[in-house]
Amino acid sequence: MGTLTHRSIRPRAWLLGAALLLVTAAVMPGASAQAPRAGGTLVIGSQFDVPTLDPHRTTAITVAGLSSLLFDTLLTPDYDLRTVGAGLARRWESSADGTTYTFHLRDDVTFHSGRRFTSTDVKWSFERILDPKTGSPHKWRLGDVAAIETPNETTVVLRLKGRHAELLVQLASPFVAIVDREAVEKHGPKFGSAGPAGTGPFTFQEWVLNDHMTFKRFSQYRWGPAFFMNRGPAHLDEVVFRIIPEYQTMLFEAERGGVHAFRGVRSADVERLRRARGLGVLEANPSQQTHYLGFKVTRPGVSDVNVRKAISAALNREALAKAVTHGLAGAAKGIFLPGVSDYWAGQESIFPKHDAVGARALLDAAGWKPGADGIRVKDGHRLRLTLLGMLGTVEEHEELHPLLQAQLKDVGVDIEVKLMAVPAFFATLGKQDYDLWTLATPYASVFELLRFWYSSKNIPSPNRTMWNDPRTDAELLAAQSAASAEARARALQDVQRIAAEHHLLVPLWHEVLRVPTRAEVKGFRPHGVYATGYYKFLDVWLER
Amino acid sequence: MGLYIVRRVLAAIPVVLGVMVLSFAMLHLTPGDPAVVVAGADAPPEAVEAIRRQLGLTRPLPVQFLSYLGQAVSGNFGHSLVSRKPVSEEIRRLLGPTLQLVVAALGFAVAAALGLGVASAVWRGTLLDRLATAAGVLGLSLPIFWVGLMLIWWLAFQWALFPISGWGGPIWTARGFHYTILPALTLGATLIGPLARMTRATLLEVLRQEYIRTARAKGLAEPRVVYVHALGNAALPLITVIGLQFGYLLGGAVVTETIFGWPGMGRTAVLAILSRDFPIVQGIVVTVAVGFVAVNLVVDLLYAVFDPRIRY
Numbered sequence: 001m002g003t004l005t006h007r008s009i010r011p012r013a014w015l016l017g018a019a020l021l022l023v024t025a026a027v028m029p030g031a032s033a034q035a036p037r038a039g040g041t042l043v044i045g046s047q048f049d050v051p052t053l054d055p056h057r058t059t060a061i062t063v064a065g066l067s068s069l070l071f072d073t074l075l076t077p078d079y080d081l082r083t084v085g086a087g088l089a090r091r092w093e094s095s096a097d098g099t100t101y102t103f104h105l106r107d108d109v110t111f112h113s114g115r116r117f118t119s120t121d122v123k124w125s126f127e128r129i130l131d132p133k134t135g136s137p138h139k140w141r142l143g144d145v146a147a148i149e150t151p152n153e154t155t156v157v158l159r160l161k162g163r164h165a166e167l168l169v170q171l172a173s174p175f176v177a178i179v180d181r182e183a184v185e186k187h188g189p190k191f192g193s194a195g196p197a198g199t200g201p202f203t204f205q206e207w208v209l210n211d212h213m214t215f216k217r218f219s220q221y222r223w224g225p226a227f228f229m230n231r232g233p234a235h236l237d238e239v240v241f242r243i244i245p246e247y248q249t250m251l252f253e254a255e256r257g258g259v260h261a262f263r264g265v266r267s268a269d270v271e272r273l274r275r276a277r278g279l280g281v282l283e284a285n286p287s288q289q290t291h292y293l294g295f296k297v298t299r300p301g302v303s304d305v306n307v308r309k310a311i312s313a314a315l316n317r318e319a320l321a322k323a324v325t326h327g328l329a330g331a332a333k334g335i336f337l338p339g340v341s342d343y344w345a346g347q348e349s350i351f352p353k354h355d356a357v358g359a360r361a362l363l364d365a366a367g368w369k370p371g372a373d374g375i376r377v378k379d380g381h382r383l384r385l386t387l388l389g390m391l392g393t394v395e396e397h398e399e400l401h402p403l404l405q406a407q408l409k410d411v412g413v414d415i416e417v418k419l420m421a422v423p424a425f426f427a428t429l430g431k432q433d434y435d436l437w438t439l440a441t442p443y444a445s446v447f448e449l450l451r452f453w454y455s456s457k458n459i460p461s462p463n464r465t466m467w468n469d470p471r472t473d474a475e476l477l478a479a480q481s482a483a484s485a486e487a488r489a490r491a492l493q494d495v496q497r498i499a500a501e502h503h504l505l506v507p508l509w510h511e512v513l514r515v516p517t518r519a520e521v522k523g524f525r526p527h528g529v530y531a532t533g534y535y536k537f538l539d540v541w542l543e544r
Numbered sequence: 545m546g547l548y549i550v551r552r553v554l555a556a557i558p559v560v561l562g563v564m565v566l567s568f569a570m571l572h573l574t575p576g577d578p579a580v581v582v583a584g585a586d587a588p589p590e591a592v593e594a595i596r597r598q599l600g601l602t603r604p605l606p607v608q609f610l611s612y613l614g615q616a617v618s619g620n621f622g623h624s625l626v627s628r629k630p631v632s633e634e635i636r637r638l639l640g641p642t643l644q645l646v647v648a649a650l651g652f653a654v655a656a657a658l659g660l661g662v663a664s665a666v667w668r669g670t671l672l673d674r675l676a677t678a679a680g681v682l683g684l685s686l687p688i689f690w691v692g693l694m695l696i697w698w699l700a701f702q703w704a705l706f707p708i709s710g711w712g713g714p715i716w717t718a719r720g721f722h723y724t725i726l727p728a729l730t731l732g733a734t735l736i737g738p739l740a741r742m743t744r745a746t747l748l749e750v751l752r753q754e755y756i757r758t759a760r761a762k763g764l765a766e767p768r769v770v771y772v773h774a775l776g777n778a779a780l781p782l783i784t785v786i787g788l789q790f791g792y793l794l795g796g797a798v799v800t801e802t803i804f805g806w807p808g809m810g811r812t813a814v815l816a817i818l819s820r821d822f823p824i825v826q827g828i829v830v831t832v833a834v835g836f837v838a839v840n841l842v843v844d845l846l847y848a849v850f851d852p853r854i855r856y
Contacts, residue, residue, distance in 0.1 A: 058582055209812070210807075425572065
């Protein structure tokens with residue numbers, strides 16, 4: 001009795017497996033023990049329309065999610081955002097020197113038009129991204145490409161001029177999608193507004209500008225990522241994106257069932273919606289996006305690292321985060337989510353804890369002495385800084401700015417807050433008229449954001465800190481061409497150390513992507529990729 | 545009369561031109577680049593520049609304006625920077641819902657205001673008069689967005705009597721009518737106050753006229769005196785006010801349509817401003833300006849209908 005034989009283990013293992021499955025089904029958000037039902041229209045609410053449906057030409061978050069419905073990518077990002085799995089490529093290998101990647105493609109894939117997908121389509125799409133005429137902001141994701149070869153219909157060879165350690169992660173980005181060449185050629189520059197077509201699980205039906213967008217199930221689809229229970233076709237007949245600009249109306253619609261899910265719920269409403277009948281608030285886990293306060297280091301005042309450090313120390317980040325997220329989040333310890341690959345935990349001890357006395361001492365030492373009204377003055381200049389913030393999109397930032405203003409005034413820093421709608425916000429950033437700004441940018445990897453923020457090549461946008469440092473550039477290059485994961489991590493950790501020590505950004509709180517979702521929506525798990533939440537919808541079905 | 549109409553139409557041309565110049569200048573002078581909206585906030589400058597070229601935004605502003613003006617003369621307002629469809633096609637789609645909303649709101653406001661105004665005038669100084677005045681002032685003082693959200697919360701959300709938002713179709717269909725009620729109530733509510741006060745004041749003045757006393761002395765029933773003899777003559781100043789309010793309603797439709805997710809010009813104008821879809825915004829502004837001018841012309845022509853003494 002005491003010895004377990006191979007025979008006796010089996011039923012127990014089976015039972016254990018079944019129990020685990022049940023527990024998983026019970027705790028997984030949106031998971032359900034019921035058999036999926038085919039049919040129905042999923043209605044997603046959205047406050048704003050997208051600028052295009054051409055994934056190659058935009059970095060808009062909202063487009064990434066829609067892109068995953070219409071198009072596929074060579075590789076796919078698992079829910080954990082760490083594992084890159086098969087997509088249109090079944091398998092792949094790289095050469096020892098890391099400059100040649102060979103992708104073996106599926107041979108059972110067709111475009112929405114019915115045309116068979118082959119290696120030439122991959123080559124064509126990648127060359128479209130690389131073509132300067134396309135104006136694609138995603139060129140860098142492919143690395144420094146020397147040649148794209150198609151030895152046969154199911155093989156693509158990507159030859160790079162140097163290593164690109166990021167390549168596999170970036171090939172899973174919804175922006176590096178394979179588009180239908182014939183559709184692009186048919187619609188020319190209008191592609192994306194008209195006729196977006198690929199090999200994705202849904203086909204494009206209609207886009208009524210600023211009103212709604214309809215996608216229909218692609219019934220031939222069988223090649224979904226392995227992390228979905230259903231590889232295709234989708235259970236849903238249709239997905240409709242409804243534009244409802246007014247946030248309160250969106251809440252009413254969600255509670256009454258006029259929309260099944262929406263992104264952009266404000267922290268203040270999360271608890272109430274969690275308790276609302278027929279509604280739940282699902283979370284993307286992990287969500288890779290951190291809110292931060294940035295310094296433009298070329299501006300007088302904040303060009304001094306001690307002033308930046310003082311501002312960072314003057315902020316009670318824990319209280320700020322708790323207040324604006326209504327208790328949903330505490331202060332971010334680092335600028336990235338702890339646990340993501342290449343994260344350097346050492347930064348946590350560099351970002352100062354709240355210390356108003358220390359902040360005042362730092363400002364004193366930097367020569368900024370309190371003036372008659374308490375605002376600090378140096379060489380006749382007041383320490384008055386312009387903070388740019390977005391209006392009408394991130395409610396938490398609108399609540400943040402007055403608190404931040406008050407905390408900094410307490411140490412003698414006068415903050416002028418300029419709030420503007422999104423286009424004006426980015427236009428003003430582009431005009432260089434700011435000292436500080438608040439923002440949150442989603443990322444697929446630590447490298448991606450470090451390169452965005454600190455590479456001198458990205459000045460003035462998206463490197464808005466204007467950080468121009470040869471060592472940082474060298475480390476970013478070293479990370480990109482690293483031969484091993486360790487070497488790459490070392491280089492990236494060094495960039496994080498440099499950035500933290502120079503107090504270029506102040507981490508505020510980690511964003512958790514929350515999607516209020518109706519109870520009748522089953523099998524839905526928000527995907528954290530590029531903070532979209534929506535990814536292919538293959539497992540999603542609607543209970544009657 | 546034909547000559548009069550031609551003169552008025554000619555006089556409207558500089559007005560519309562002025563609106564075009566102003567809207568073009570204001571849109572292009574406010575910060576925000578359509579190419580950045582399309583390419584995304586994190587796009588590098590060279591990508592933004594390529595998109596700007598594709599959208600035809602690299603030419604100098606005066607050249608862009610002249611080309612816009614030249615095309616507009618032939619009825620071509622360009623293409624939406626987002627949908628890439630002709631602006632005229634988009635406006636045609638948006639015009640119906642906006643007109644439906646404005647006309648329904650106006651109809652509701654006029655009906656309510658006439659009822660309240662007449663009652664106030666006839667029973668002047670009574671509790672009813674005071675209540676009607678208070679209701680009118682309340683309707684005027686409450687902001688549209690608040691009225692809209694409260695109506696949604698109360699009648700659509702709590703009581704589920706109406707849909708919360710969206711478009712149900714033309715008003716002559718049952719579904720369309722159902723979807724139009726709340727937005728029309730919201731938009732019309734602000735008009736009731738001033739219209740009712742105007743009706744009351746004009747009617748009181750008319751009711752003091754000699755011919756009314758004569759009508760009563762003839763032994764005519766009071767309703768006939770009020771509705772036929774008095775109200776007919778009080779209509780002229782009312783029509784002027786209603787005509788002017790039409791333009792105001794087009795402005796109010798921006799807020800109402802946004803709250804109710806109504807697929808008209810108002811909501812589209814807001815979203816197009818946010819996405820810097822300049823051609824759409826310009827198309828809407830010009831359409832509203834032309835509509836305003838046209839309504840004023842119609843009002844002037846209506847004077848002749850209501851007052852036989854007026855001849856053009």
